[in-house]
Amino acid sequence: MGPLSSEQVEAFWRDGYVVMDDAVSPEDLADLKSAVAAWVEESRSHDGPWGETMDHRPRFDVQPGHSADAPALRRVASPQEVCDVHLRVMRDSPLVDAAAQLVGPNLEVNNVKTNCKQPGTTTEIRFHQDFAYEAHTNDDMLAVLLFVDDVTPENGPLEVVPGTHRGPIFDHWQDGVFTGTIVDDDLAGLDEPVACHGPAGTACLMHTRLVHGSAPNLTDVPRTLSIFSYRSEDSRILHPNHLPSLHEGEVVRGEATGRIRCVAYEMPIAEVPETASFFDQQARGVPS
Template identity: 70%
Template sequence: MQVLSDEQVASFHRDGYVMMADAVTPEDLAALKEVFADWIADSRSHGGPWGTTVDGRARFDVEPGHSAESPALRRVASPVEVSDVYLDVMRNARMVDAAAQLVGPNIEFNNAKVNSKQPGSATAVRFHQDFLYEPHTNDDLVAVLVFLDDVTLQNGPLEVVPGSPRGPMYE
């Protein structure tokens, strides 16, 4: 199914990224937010990382200074393993069709995570290239980001460098 325009596809192949409106439905977005809010509420009863993914990593990670009074959930590793909502969105949202349109129909899901920037958090995700952090055997990778909240200058927007996937790799 074609969900991206020819211009968006060309932009992806030129610049290495594309913005897609309505990648998930408003109903799915609300459900994702609700599950995440539940995880934040659950984090109040934990003083540090908790839970374990199938590969042994901490499922939930918190910021330094996290407390019941001031929860600061930083990351949820492999949310699709513990949330049917996240799994369903990963399998069925328009973004899946967009990924197939960009790299071909034989796409394979690798991993998922939720990175959180709670109000007042100190964690910054510095400039990096996803390509170096993802295990792979070819270069037709697509990272899909779904923002649960509107992105503004005040809440730490994502910055991309057009063409950087085609340039040198940095460590």
């Protein structure tokens, strides 16, 4: 048994997502808040993206318009490489046990990131499917979006379209450019999105093929998600990871079997970003 009830497991496979309470300990949550606050403060001394990941792109990304007086940190790539609490949560927390219930029992790390929406910034995420960025041999994969701050209907909550993980993998290219977004014509045929909100410490576990996005933060308080992505141990990536890290492929539950499982699907292969994060890719195209 794990932290999810049988009803929650059923809901995940029916709807493509499930929300769990108390996904990390109070101590880990407090440490995550402190780490993010320190990065926001550090961002004041930079006028653009900074740091370096293993593929030599910046680790810390900022929204256009960022300044010392109005910091706009929006992404930390592979934070577990530079932050003990992110590494600890990635390896050993209730959210890991929940992920193993859904796509385990043998579970390995895909990638980790922290997404921030600072007060008064225009940071948004256009509707997309994670799998369109990261083709694997099978799609038993999910992202655990941990609410580091309270998430409300007003501060840019995650919005998901239930059931879309069982539908097509949409084209995320526009006119020969990988924009990482689903065009409005395709979105028009889907149901209305559902917002996921709750107190800090809540998490949404989301299937890799679920259509999702989020609007800007319209409040005067931050909205931060630390996102831990996992895959079944028998799922192998088919192109370079868009968020490479030292921990990709680390088995955090179960065991390494050395097996590969394949399923049939077709999709255009993604373009690996050349800048700090996928926000620049999404800015290259306007859904239409």
